Amino acid sequence: MNFWSQFEKGFTCLAPMEGVTDIAFRQVIARAARPDIFFTEFTNVNSYSSDKGRPNALERLRFEPAEQPIVAQIWGKNPEMFKETVEAVKNLGFQAVDINMGCPERHVVATGGGSGLIRTPELAKEILRAAKEVDGITVSVKTRLGYTKTDEWKAWLTNLLEEHPAALTVHLRTKKEMSKVDAHYELIPEIVELKNQLSPDTKLIINGDIKSAAEAQKFVEQGADGIMIGRGVFQNPYCFEKTPQEHTREELLDLMRYHLDLYEKYELHPYDPLKHFYKIYVNNFPGASDLRAKLMQTKSIAEARELIDQL
Numbered sequence: 001m002n003f004w005s006q007f008e009k010g011f012t013c014l015a016p017m018e019g020v021t022d023i024a025f026r027q028v029i030a031r032a033a034r035p036d037i038f039f040t041e042f043t044n045v046n047s048y049s050s051d052k053g054r055p056n057a058l059e060r061l062r063f064e065p066a067e068q069p070i071v072a073q074i075w076g077k078n079p080e081m082f083k084e085t086v087e088a089v090k091n092l093g094f095q096a097v098d099i100n101m102g103c104p105e106r107h108v109v110a111t112g113g114g115s116g117l118i119r120t121p122e123l124a125k126e127i128l129r130a131a132k133e134v135d136g137i138t139v140s141v142k143t144r145l146g147y148t149k150t151d152e153w154k155a156w157l158t159n160l161l162e163e164h165p166a167a168l169t170v171h172l173r174t175k176k177e178m179s180k181v182d183a184h185y186e187l188i189p190e191i192v193e194l195k196n197q198l199s200p201d202t203k204l205i206i207n208g209d210i211k212s213a214a215e216a217q218k219f220v221e222q223g224a225d226g227i228m229i230g231r232g233v234f235q236n237p238y239c240f241e242k243t244p245q246e247h248t249r250e251e252l253l254d255l256m257r258y259h260l261d262l263y264e265k266y267e268l269h270p271y272d273p274l275k276h277f278y279k280i281y282v283n284n285f286p287g288a289s290d291l292r293a294k295l296m297q298t299k300s301i302a303e304a305r306e307l308i309d310q311l
Contacts, residue, residue, distance in 0.1 A: 094137065206227050
């Protein structure tokens with residue numbers, strides 16, 4: 001079965017984010033307001049294909065059954081390694097895998113992966129074909145409009161749609177634009193038309209500057225099938241609520257305690273990366289900035305717990 005066929009128009013996805021969407025944070029978002037689909041962090045196919053890198057790859061692909069439906073996101077540039085990793089992902093219990101062809105991070109691009117694949121369209125096709133050779137798992141792609149110029153979008157998306165991915169997530173900016181300009185929502189109708197001409201069964205997911213699930217309907221009205229939220233969760237961990245609500249300081253701090261508990265439960269480490277999440281929970285209430293400053297000085301989960309419990 002095509003993994004994506006089970007979702008009705010207007011479905012929501014939590015974007016794959018490096019150093020963010022690990023097994024703990026996905027469960028935090030599930031408790032706050034669950035999206036329809038989760039994505040894992042990025043897993044490098046080179047890592048999975050090496051004995052040295054495989055433990056790290058498996059850690060990135062760890063998930064709980066309660067997190068289903070979940071999509072494994074993988075990246076790289078070697079078609080054979082993609083095929084091997086997709087087979088492994090299927091054996092781990094994933095029903096779907098997503099190929100990253102849009103990450104703009106310079107170290108990723110320097111290897112030819114992520115949005116670097118926009119500059120090697122034939123290789124991108126080879127990768128898609130290799131991944132689709134594995135039976136029993138659905139293959140999708142996440143990408144950007146182009147590498148340098150916005151008007152690259154038609155040739156690049158045509159290149160991908162000719163391979164008929166089950167779903168295509170388009171971040172509506174180029175690699176060069178990063179997140180420095182507004183997302184190009186004005187292109188959605190043309191992208192929908194192109195998709196319908198070349199690959200009508202492909203689900204189209206819109207990404208970029210979307211802050212809440214409540215926005216999904218306006219994109220559905222333009223022809224999209226679903227939306228993906230990334231950085232919006234840092235502004236509001238409850239962003240997947242269908243009907244937005246106000247949330248108290250106590251609710252946010254309880255969510256932070258839950259995150260701390262999960263970080264310990266899954267033995268995630270080191271401690272310092274956890275501090276990047278504190279601005280999600282400690283924000284927009286009297287004394288929040290002082291508390292955040294103190295939390296950034298902590299050296300352990302126990303110290304962080306003690307600080308928020310004093311409130």
